Amino acid sequence: MEYLKLPGEIRVEDKEDRIMSGSNKPSSGQKGGLEPPGPGENPHTDLSRVYSKDLLPTAGGESLTCKFFQELVNILMDYIFKSNERSSKILDFHHPHQLKEGLEGFSLDLPDHPEPLEQILVDCRDTLKYGVKTGHPRFFNQLSSGLDLVGLAGQWLTSTANTNMFTYEVSPVFLLMEEVLLKKMQSIVGWCEEEGDGIFCPGGAVSNLYSLLVARYDFYPEVKTKGMCALPRLALFTSEHSHYSVRKAAAVLGMGSDSVQVVPCDERGKMISRELDSSIAEAKAKGLVPFYVNATAGTTVYGAFDPLTAIADVCDRHKLWLHVDAAWGGGLLMSRRHQGKLQGIERASSVTWNPHKLMGAPLQCSAILIKKRGLLQECNQLCAEYLFQSDKHYDISYDTGDKTIQCGRHVDVFKLWLMWKAKGSEGFGSQVNKCLENAEYLFKQLQRRADFKLVFESKPEHSNVCFWYLPPSLRGLPPGPDTNRRLHEVAPQIKAKMMEEGTTLIGYQPLGSNVNFFRCVFSNPATQHEDVDFLLEEIARLGSNL
Amino acid sequence: MEYLKLPGEIRVEDKEDRIMSGSNKPSSGQKGGLEPPGPGENPHTDLSRVYSKDLLPTAGGESLTCKFFQELVNILMDYIFKSNERSSKILDFHHPHQLKEGLEGFSLDLPDHPEPLEQILVDCRDTLKYGVKTGHPRFFNQLSSGLDLVGLAGQWLTSTANTNMFTYEVSPVFLLMEEVLLKKMQSIVGWCEEEGDGIFCPGGAVSNLYSLLVARYDFYPEVKTKGMCALPRLALFTSEHSHYSVRKAAAVLGMGSDSVQVVPCDERGKMISRELDSSIAEAKAKGLVPFYVNATAGTTVYGAFDPLTAIADVCDRHKLWLHVDAAWGGGLLMSRRHQGKLQGIERASSVTWNPHKLMGAPLQCSAILIKKRGLLQECNQLCAEYLFQSDKHYDISYDTGDKTIQCGRHVDVFKLWLMWKAKGSEGFGSQVNKCLENAEYLFKQLQRRADFKLVFESKPEHSNVCFWYLPPSLRGLPPGPDTNRRLHEVAPQIKAKMMEEGTTLIGYQPLGSNVNFFRCVFSNPATQHEDVDFLLEEIARLGSNL
Structure with missing residues (x-):
């Protein structure tokens, strides 16, 4: 079936009809080793005879490019429609060894020689066939599910623009959108106009890692050059129901997972704030230096909200950095009915919030918000002049590449902005x-x-x-x-x-x-x-x- | 202009024509606050009257969904065509303040109330208009340029599948494709069948960070729990022309950027291997413990190749981990004419290779390859049972989520596999x-x-x-x-x-x-x-x- 044909009611503009003019041009794409098309055969439409190198930028490739994308979009629309049909299967399960053996001709092997575009489309169809329909209304497996179609449109555009969040020079619009989104999210969190910084990251685990990295730098800026050896033995606190990425980040950052003190929860999975208090005292007694508390707003399994206000009080008393991991719960801030469950989040020094979870943005879309402005840049910048030139003719404060621990960074903001x-x-x-x-x-x-x-x-x-x-x-x-x-x-x-x-x-x-x-x-x-x-x-x- | 209409020669399959059947259904999407369509107006095609919530999954949204994507794809095809026209501008430059003021009605502000789909498409057009055409044949600004159309098709499918590389359960096909790609890349690097592990990462800087993380763990597994304080003072080595991400990773991982010893280069930007040797001796004399050398295969500015064989000899002599940052130069391995420039890469303990650079895969696509199998998993796993169940009915070795420092991970492999x-x-x-x-x-x-x-x-x-x-x-x-x-x-x-x-x-x-x-x-x-x-x-x- 073809979805992207013109239904009768859609206006047809014939001016600048590039498909038609394209197909009048001789095809530059015929392979030497292939038979020429027979009489009546159009080389542009017989995808079994043409290859990726016949697409644009090859001269005269416009028509074939249209045809190829038309077929692709039909496959993708078909998938979207099926994902929305309750009667269709969410997955057609096969064990790894079955898929590796090549089911019904679907081979994962990488060839030496090119395959024709028709086979490429078959590969696309098969890939979807053996995959999992995460947009199906009966898929309840992950915190991220559904397929927001405007978000998807945003992703398609992002891929087509194919740039990165490195400098204003190559991403002027997307960098401004990031700023607008971060400011909006910060104001929703409850920070004032003068506060707030942040960045979009490849997932909540990385956002949580940033919070620990920046908190450590805020207390001990010498760590950047001298490493953990120059610091006292640190302690950080998170609940037994919190996401494992906090412990993972402690290991990655060279603090060691032993520096993580696990605070008990009540039966609903909420951190018990007086347990936090005694855990801090205990750590101090052992000679450790507490500096950071992770509170979770929406735990992975129970969906529990830690008591943020009580935890913030504890943090104030001990002068600790409060991070709120609202990767899953942040979405509730968008609802007047439910936002009260995150009361106290405005007192956090940093917040993780993943719009790709409850807000339904396509994967990935995760923000780390940091209250103290400038810290992220100071913590991470190395000022490599060969990448970030200071003598450019525009406001280089938008060249965010040096704020991150990445270098190139995928454009994760446009889909959210468009949604x-x-x-x-x-x-x-x-x-x-x-x-x-x-x-x-x-x-x-x-x-x-x-x-x-x-x-x-x-x-x-x-x-x-x-x-x-x-x-x-x-x-x-x-x-x-x-x-x-x-x-x-x-x-x-x-x-x-x-x-x-x-x-x-x-x-x-x-x-x-x-x-x-x-x-x-x-x-x-x-x-x-x-x-x-x-x-x-x-x-x-x-x-x-x- | 419309690119995605059916040229005369394309077959039309009328069976299961969902557009038409969709448009016969009554629209459930009419807003209460909007006037009903006048006689002769079709609510499905007047995008100024409909909103994102009228698209699928809203019942009867099929027709509108097709229409919306058709318009979107026309915009994207238009952009692709323009990117391939030499006479079109690569960018229409505006300073940040100009774009923020809202040029010709293009407002970056996030509204409280929804905008109609027509406006969404206008926003898409404007976003592309003020962006940078990185696929233009005269864009020479970054290591990543061009727009491979099969790669783009792969990205569109990836976005539509909207899943992540967490477990085999939600990404069976993509995880197997990752394995196939990694094995292929490892064999191209020159490792034998029994060697090789790895993962795709959000960019080369993160891949380089992994190399340092895993090397550290290989020498000092106690670092995972006890942190850097349990280790001697480490030293790592990289050339003055190498990518700044090595130094950044040292800072992030808690080693401190001072642990990075900068080795001089010759006038072409190649590391001088005897300078490396004396740099190692010097570090030892200072009481530091050398453990890691980063050699660059294709430096960012000069495109220089460090002498890998000579450096590997030095590493062997001192028993150091050799990482080769071939983010930019790895692509040369695909060419029989040029692969010799990376001779010695097979002796590396780890390799960064970004197919999103010279191989033209859309952003992002970067692999970290690690010779010693199992190390990546050991280094990073925390075995959170609530996320990675060990009592599943399939081979859980494909549940790679615990190998990474991320949790969810974007599917970066499909586009490369398809290309x-x-x-x-x-x-x-x-x-x-x-x-x-x-x-x-x-x-x-x-x-x-x-x-x-x-x-x-x-x-x-x-x-x-x-x-x-x-x-x-x-x-x-x-x-x-x-x-x-x-x-x-x-x-x-x-x-x-x-x-x-x-x-x-x-x-x-x-x-x-x-x-x-x-x-x-x-x-x-x-x-x-x-x-x-x-x-x-x-x-x-x-x-x-x-």
């Missing part, structure tokens, strides 16, 4: 509300069913809902280690079947003393109540004989 | 040869002109050519500080004019004792000799009255 234009702040708000309503709906369904059990009984604060499925054989068994051992095996078995069937997808994990349980998250506004119902029915169906 | 299918290894080879031929052509033109002066007289080894323009007022002046001072100002002045005119774009910088000079690099296969001629004429024209 913001298309939805407005209010559009993001209602999208977030919808995701949280779905979570409440799921919560209510679970409350009233006997074959499921909630991991905790209180209403979800974020869009995470955690639960066990109790197969018939486990219902009514007394709680205890034996039941738990059997319950632990239920979720992986159901997940394995679910992947084979491909009708829906949800994640599971153990956490602390809780054996394997399902975690459902909602970040795709395409999901409706019927999809939530389907998920539960499907789990019950797949688990009925366990 | 490889479309060109074959031999296609990359001829593309690389072409870029280097252009450099030789420029070199020859400069040799025979009196108004230009080469920074060094020998034939370029890579596609970098460095030169001064001598305006009439400076020709024939005796060399000396006064002439140099005046010459230093020539390139920035010409560059400023060049940006205002927008006909071509080239970078300049000072380096060592050389005052500001132009650096031309070729990585866009669209560039022809006529473009090289144009560049020189344009510089001469813009500089004629200096």
Whole structure:
């Protein structure tokens, strides 16, 4: 099927019709080793006879380029349509060895000689066929799901512009958009006009790494030249439910993962602020120097919000850097109904916020916001004059390349900027509300069913809902280690079947003393109540004989 | 103009024509606050009346989705065509304050309320209008240039698939493609079947950071938990012409930039291996512990290749980790004619290689290759069970999320894989040869002109050519500080004019004792000799009255 043909009602402008004029030109693209096209065959449309080198910039390649992209876009539109059809499979699972053997001619091998464009399009179709439809309304597996079409348009444009966020010289518009977005996000966080700096990063783990890097530099600027050996033994604090990237960053930055003090949480997964306080005292007693606290606004599994105000009080008292990892929870700031859950975030020295999660921006789109202006630049700049010339004729403060630990940096801002234009702040708000309503709906369904059990009984604060499925054989068994051992095996078995069937997808994990349980998250506004119902029915169906 | 309409010769499949069936359905997307469409108006085609929320997944949004993407693709194709027209401007320069003021209604501000889709498309057009055409055959400003259309197709598909390289569960095909690409690149580097590991990273600076991180871990695994304080004072070595990211990584990793020992280069910018040897001895004498040498295969400015074999000998003698930063020069490995320039690279413990540079893959596409298998995983894994479940039903060795310092990771491999299918290894080879031929052509033109002066007289080894323009007022002046001072100002002045005119774009910088000079690099296969001629004429024209 072809989606990108002209329906009758669409106006046709014939002036400057480059496709037609292109196809009147002789094709420069015929291979020496190929037979010439037969009578009536058009070399431009028979993609089995032409190669990538016949596309632009090859002279006369306009027509073929149009044709190739038309076919490509048809494949992509087909995929988008299928992703939105509830009846289509989310995945057509194959084990690694099966895919490597080459299914139905889909070979992953890299050839010495070129393949014709027709085969390239077949490869595109196959790649999508064996992939996972993360935009499907019944895909609940990751914090990032859904496929925002304006965001996608933004990505296509970004790829076409093919530049990077290095200097104003090569990215004037995108660098200004980054500034506008960062300022907006900072004002939403609650920082005043004079405060705020930041940068978009390749993912939340890198944003969290930046927070630790910049905090360390703020306390000990000598670390940049002299390294950790010049510093006292540092301690940083994060909750047991926080993202592992904080510990990873401590290892990468040469602090060592032992410098991370893990603070206990309550049963909902929220850091206990007085435990933080005693953990700090303990570290000091051991001769360590506390400098940094990571509070999580929206934990990965439970969706818990640490008590930011209480934690900020502790940080003030001990003069510590407060970082808020709102990678997952930051989206709630867009909703008047839910933003109160992040109260206190304005007191943070830095914030991670991933619009590619709850706000639905395509991957990747993550911001690190830093309250103190100039610190990021000071911390990272090396002033390589051969890359950042100071004698340019424009305002070089937009040459952000030296603020980062990257050099070239992908343009992650345009899609978000375009989505913001298309939805407005209010559009993001209602999208977030919808995701949280779905979570409440799921919560209510679970409350009233006997074959499921909630991991905790209180209403979800974020869009995470955690639960066990109790197969018939486990219902009514007394709680205890034996039941738990059997319950632990239920979720992986159901997940394995679910992947084979491909009708829906949800994640599971153990956490602390809780054996394997399902975690459902909602970040795709395409999901409706019927999809939530389907998920539960499907789990019950797949688990009925366990 | 519309590029994506159907030329007469393209077959039309009417079965399952979703556009038409879509447009027969009643539109659920009409805004309450908007007037209903008048008689004869089709709500689906009047993009000034519809919003992003009328697109899919909204029921009945298929037709509008097609229409929106059709218009978008027309804008993008228009841009691609213009980028390939030599007569079109590369940039329409505006200062930051001008763009921020809102040129011709192009406002960067983020609204509270949504804008109609028509405005979104206008925003797309404006974004491209004020940006820089990095695919233009006369854009010589960065190591990454050109716009490979199969690579672009790969990017569009990647964006549409919208997944990440976290686990096999969500990226089965892309993770296998990454493995295939890494193995291929490792075998091209010259490692044997049993050797080789790696990962694709967000840029060469991050790849270089990985090399240092993994090398440190290999010598001192305790660093992961205990940090730099548990280690002796380390020293690493890199040449004065190497990329600044090595020094930046040392600062980030907590080694401190002082741990970087800068090794002198010869006049061509190649590290002098006996200087490395004495630098190592000196460091040892100071009580430092040498552990890592970065050799550059293709320096940023001169395009110089460090003598890898001699450096590998030094590393062997001292038992040091040899990293080869072939971010820029790695592409030469694809060419039988030029691969010899990297002889010795097979002795490296790790290699950075950016296919987004000379090989023309769209941004970003950078690989870190590590010879010793398993090290990357050991170095970075934290085994967060709540993210990487060990009781899955498939081979979890493909769950690479814990190998990285990121968590989510953008899919950077598909575009490269698709380009490889479309060109074959031999296609990359001829593309690389072409870029280097252009450099030789420029070199020859400069040799025979009196108004230009080469920074060094020998034939370029890579596609970098460095030169001064001598305006009439400076020709024939005796060399000396006064002439140099005046010459230093020539390139920035010409560059400023060049940006205002927008006909071509080239970078300049000072380096060592050389005052500001132009650096031309070729990585866009669209560039022809006529473009090289144009560049020189344009510089001469813009500089004629200096």
